[in-house]
Amino acid sequence: QVQLVESGGGSVQAGDSLKLSCVASGGTFSNYAMGWFRQPPGKEREFVGAISWNGGSNYYADSVKPRFNIWRDNVKNMVYLQMYSLTPADTAVYYCAAKYAPRSHITVVQGRQFDYWGQGTQVTVES
16 A cells, blocks of 8 residues: 655745655555646646656656656655646646556556545645
């Protein structure tokens, strides 16, 4: 069982940057691809981006390219989401998620359900 805890959310102004963090515990972190998702108010949860087990491959939703960047630290069991040039459309609850995919290119997890989820962190972008 993998536990995920996000942090770093908050309220910012349009055009600002924000970095979200997610710490994992309870499993071998490097066996998992990691993803970020978000749920805007009144909408369904949507994919933001994902990174492979070793950070060697990643992919992003078109709506966030090239403003968002994901990286990971397998020593600290952390994954990060750096967001630049935020707009009110980026307002959402952001979730960290893990998908078991050891030594796999990120394309292996595309379109597949993730196994574990964090509780989410709110990001509000004011105009």
